[in-house]
Amino acid sequence: MYSQGLIGADSSTTESEEFLAAFQARIDREEKIEPNDPMPEGYRRTLVRQIGQHAHSEIVGMLPEGNWITRAPSLRRKIALLAKVQDEGGHGLYLYSAAETLGVSREQMTEELLSGKAKYSSIFNYPTPTWADIGAIGWLVDGAAIMNQIPLCRCSFGPYARAMIRVCKEESFHQRQGYEIMMTLARGSEEQKQMAQEALNRWWWPSLMMFGPSDTDSTNSDQSMKWKIKRFSNDELRQKFITATVPQAEYLGLTVPDPDLKWNEETKLYDHGEIDWSEFKAVVSGNGQMNRDRIRDRNQAWDDGAWVREAALANARKRADNQHIAREAAE
Amino acid sequence: MAAVETHVPAILEIADDCLILGHRLSEWCGHAPILEEEMALANMGLDLLGQARALYAHAGEIEDKGRTEDDLAFLRREREYRNCLLVERRNGDFAHTMLRQFYFAAFMQPFWRDVAAGSTDATLAGIAAKAEKEMAYHLRHSGEWVIRMGDGTEESARRMADAVIELHRYTGELFMASPARQQAIASGLLPDPESLRAEWDETIAAVFNEAKLEMPEIRVMQKGGRDGNHGEDMGHLLAELQFMQRAYPGQTW
Numbered sequence: 001m002y003s004q005g006l007i008g009a010d011s012s013t014t015e016s017e018e019f020l021a022a023f024q025a026r027i028d029r030e031e032k033i034e035p036n037d038p039m040p041e042g043y044r045r046t047l048v049r050q051i052g053q054h055a056h057s058e059i060v061g062m063l064p065e066g067n068w069i070t071r072a073p074s075l076r077r078k079i080a081l082l083a084k085v086q087d088e089g090g091h092g093l094y095l096y097s098a099a100e101t102l103g104v105s106r107e108q109m110t111e112e113l114l115s116g117k118a119k120y121s122s123i124f125n126y127p128t129p130t131w132a133d134i135g136a137i138g139w140l141v142d143g144a145a146i147m148n149q150i151p152l153c154r155c156s157f158g159p160y161a162r163a164m165i166r167v168c169k170e171e172s173f174h175q176r177q178g179y180e181i182m183m184t185l186a187r188g189s190e191e192q193k194q195m196a197q198e199a200l201n202r203w204w205w206p207s208l209m210m211f212g213p214s215d216t217d218s219t220n221s222d223q224s225m226k227w228k229i230k231r232f233s234n235d236e237l238r239q240k241f242i243t244a245t246v247p248q249a250e251y252l253g254l255t256v257p258d259p260d261l262k263w264n265e266e267t268k269l270y271d272h273g274e275i276d277w278s279e280f281k282a283v284v285s286g287n288g289q290m291n292r293d294r295i296r297d298r299n300q301a302w303d304d305g306a307w308v309r310e311a312a313l314a315n316a317r318k319r320a321d322n323q324h325i326a327r328e329a330a331e
Numbered sequence: 332m333a334a335v336e337t338h339v340p341a342i343l344e345i346a347d348d349c350l351i352l353g354h355r356l357s358e359w360c361g362h363a364p365i366l367e368e369e370m371a372l373a374n375m376g377l378d379l380l381g382q383a384r385a386l387y388a389h390a391g392e393i394e395d396k397g398r399t400e401d402d403l404a405f406l407r408r409e410r411e412y413r414n415c416l417l418v419e420r421r422n423g424d425f426a427h428t429m430l431r432q433f434y435f436a437a438f439m440q441p442f443w444r445d446v447a448a449g450s451t452d453a454t455l456a457g458i459a460a461k462a463e464k465e466m467a468y469h470l471r472h473s474g475e476w477v478i479r480m481g482d483g484t485e486e487s488a489r490r491m492a493d494a495v496i497e498l499h500r501y502t503g504e505l506f507m508a509s510p511a512r513q514q515a516i517a518s519g520l521l522p523d524p525e526s527l528r529a530e531w532d533e534t535i536a537a538v539f540n541e542a543k544l545e546m547p548e549i550r551v552m553q554k555g556g557r558d559g560n561h562g563e564d565m566g567h568l569l570a571e572l573q574f575m576q577r578a579y580p581g582q583t584w
Contacts, residue, residue: 059366066361070354073575073584074401075384079377082357086373093366106366131575131584181584189582297361305364307490308425311483318482 138178481542
């Protein structure tokens with residue numbers, strides 16, 4: 001679904017100044033870095049972490065929306081939601097593949113997710129109690145994801161940038177789908193309008209937190225910007241998102257739950273109220289309402305599937321052996 | 332002869348099969364054993380839900396009483412759903428899910444092929460032409476998994492054998508023709524399921540042979556779904572499926 005402002009990467013690196021300068025020169029010429037190119041260890045590590053977190057977010061992100069597939073209110077909605085969640089799985093798949101080009105296996109990354117070592121986006125640690133949450137996630141969460149990911153299409157690392165181009169196309173479709181759900185609710189009964197407003201209240205602030213800590217507190221932004229892994233600061237993207245989204249809320253006749261939200265004629269952007277960073281820190285460190293449930297569900301799927309994966313491997317070995325025997329017999 | 336109102340119940344039987352099995356597959360979303368299977372299970376679920384949607388819309392049109400696809404899918408009583416028992420069986424483990432899919436697809440792929448080739452209902456033949464391709468994929472995919480699990484590890488072989496014992500008894504209903512179905516067969520709308528039995532037997536036997544699975548001897552086949560006599564899991568499935576439509580009646584989503 002989307003990458004968050006990167007959580008806790010270590011971009012320290014030990015290469016010679018000459019090597020780093022040559023690498024930086026390539027970056028500055030806007031050349032794409034490909035998997036077999038020489039690259040600083042810190043660059044590789046930062047990307048593995050970022051792409052890994054992004055992939056994990058797609059996979060964990062299937063759960064809150066998956067919560068409504070069996071209860072979707074119409075056949076059309078049911079099919080669209082299942083297809084959307086399937087898209088997220090697909091994003092996970094090619095992001096894991098992009099990370100694998102940097103020498104880390106999907107199994108390793110999965111283990112890190114399941115053990116709680118690897119992070120994923122904080123947004124998926126909130127529950128989806130109503131159908132309107134599905135609309136709000138599409139509209140706001142996928143909307144924020146697009147803001148984050150459009151610049152990633154120009155990321156200096158080739159496989160990541162190319163994966164993002166396809167991901168962004170799909171996310172943009174998801175975002176419109178989510179907004180259309182909200183529109184249907186906003187034009188519906190009083191009960192439906194209220195459901196939509198409550199979902200907006202629930203998802204507004206967590207969506208703003210998706211862009212990561214404020215620039216003054218973001219520890220890994222500078223180096224990532226210099227290496228052109230990211231192109232805009234967390235606060236810049238957050239402002240852009242707010243400015244794009246507030247008129248959409250107005251069009252729906254819904255109220256953004258920020259009394260301090262104010263149009264700034266000078267900057268041509270909305271100024272927003274104080275974000276509760278203590279909530280963000282709590283969720284990132286494992287204390288959101290759904291953190292434990294999400295990891296439990298991922299672990300259960302993985303553990304329940306162990307015998308299936310073993311069976312597939314065992315069967316593949318048997319087939320290979322049989323072919324070998326058949327070939328020897330033929331010779 | 333084009334489709335007439337008396338054909339509606341026969342079309343709904345098939346639509347219900349697709350809806351209920353599609354719903355069951357969608358329950359896997361986020362919980363599959365590997366990422367590739369997340370994609371595959373969702374794909375198969377989407378195919379079936381798409382088929383259900385086309386069939387409900389078609390039945391609603393023939394019926395001409397203003398019932399929409401959603402009225403038919405979400406707003407009938409349990410007894411009015413006429414899906415076979417096989418498709419409502421709970422997912423169980425991956426062996427149960429894949430075997431259920433295999434049994435169903437082994438029937439539906441040739442079924443749709445014959446509808447596409449010979450139905451007197453042109454709309455139905457059109458739905459069938461697309462559905463046949465989809466079911467051919469389901470058959471290949473589920474058949475490969477039955478083989479992998481049947482001839483995989485000791486544990487997977489045991490689980491596959493358990494699934495066969497559990498589910499084989501629900502396959503008889505695929506070949507039964509309800510009075511509504513018999514009428515549709517007589518007017519050339521649908522093929523006689525009995526005519527597909529030999530081919531189904533062959534498909535199952537070929538895969539079981541490769542999977543090192545034994546064909547069970549089932550003396551009494553279970554039936555009831557086509558008469559609206561469902562198992563206890565069905566009510567729970569419908570409680571979820573119908574939740575929004577029942578909790579907020581008459582609203583647009």
